[in-house]
Amino acid sequence: MSKFFFTFGLIVSGLLIGYGIQTLTQRKVLGLPLSLDQLRRALQKLALLFINSISVVGAIWALKIDDGRMAAFPILGVSGIFLGGLLAFWASKALKLERKKAGSFYTCGSFSNMGTIGGLICYIFLGETGFAFVALYRAFEEFTYYAVGFPIAKLYSTDAHAKENWKIRLKRLGTDVYILVSLSSLLMGGLLNLSGLKRPELFQEVNSILIPLGALLLLISIGLAMKVKRIRNYLKECLAISAIKFLVVPAVMTLTAFLLGYGKIENGLPLKVVLILSSMPVAFMALIPPSLYNLDMDLANSCWLFTTSLLIVVLPVLYIITNSI
Numbered sequence: 311m312s313k314f315f316f317t318f319g320l321i322v323s324g325l326l327i328g329y330g331i332q333t334l335t336q337r338k339v340l341g342l343p344l345s346l347d348q349l350r351r352a353l354q355k356l357a358l359l360f361i362n363s364i365s366v367v368g369a370i371w372a373l374k375i376d377d378g379r380m381a382a383f384p385i386l387g388v389s390g391i392f393l394g395g396l397l398a399f400w401a402s403k404a405l406k407l408e409r410k411k412a413g414s415f416y417t418c419g420s421f422s423n424m425g426t427i428g429g430l431i432c433y434i435f436l437g438e439t440g441f442a443f444v445a446l447y448r449a450f451e452e453f454t455y456y457a458v459g460f461p462i463a464k465l466y467s468t469d470a471h472a473k474e475n476w477k478i479r480l481k482r483l484g485t486d487v488y489i490l491v492s493l494s495s496l497l498m499g500g501l502l503n504l505s506g507l508k509r510p511e512l513f514q515e516v517n518s519i520l521i522p523l524g525a526l527l528l529l530i531s532i533g534l535a536m537k538v539k540r541i542r543n544y545l546k547e548c549l550a551i552s553a554i555k556f557l558v559v560p561a562v563m564t565l566t567a568f569l570l571g572y573g574k575i576e577n578g579l580p581l582k583v584v585l586i587l588s589s590m591p592v593a594f595m596a597l598i599p600p601s602l603y604n605l606d607m608d609l610a611n612s613c614w615l616f617t618t619s620l621l622i623v624v625l626p627v628l629y630i631i632t633n634s635i
Contacts, residue, residue: 332535369517387451394559460602548613555617
């Protein structure tokens, strides 16, 4: 149970620290040399471009994959993203949401917090090998968000007909520093893994510090942008997204992973990773398309905060199930 309490405590602490800084700054009790937005971006850059990239290289370096079935693992990750988006599209029709709300609702259904929160949970619950499987599962996650999620969200915008051809979109994907660093980390870790070089023993200790630290910094950055007062205006949408995120998508993806035989690989470790990552709340990244394309920001923020808060219920359930598989 210490793993559960550590994970829960780290998530709550990170969000509260960020929200506390935001509140104190807005009330002019705390003076910062940077704006809240600049601080948030700085923390994200430090965590994603430096800390997490080192962690991923080290984890993939030590990963041993001898089963060909794992080749489908990244495809399963993308499938979960598409399934969440498709379910959100259908639900928005059933809820009769207006265009701007439907666009935000779609991004909330599609974008999941598999990196910050999912990676942390997998590391604490399943160890470094579990964290390495997270990187493999998420191999095409950000590419899918930018290449598919953002353009679909833009279709809901009032300026949906603004010209942006495939060449511009492809150039943006190819020059996005976060995608480039993420893919480079996977590639470098994979090459070191195939090289036969033994990973230094020190790397395990380094990752035991870097992985929780990276997650904490990202959680603080999320807390810096939290808005807690408007959830009551979107309770119906929040409940619908929660059903998609925590019930339907995990059930479908975990069953698929089971049928692929992942329960028989590494004592069921890939199956546990799929269960955890397919049960994650709305990603903070889901708030970016509504901001860019003039969609309903309050709906996106409410669904993100509501589903993140539900981790207080989801975490114990995931802990019990992963320990029984």
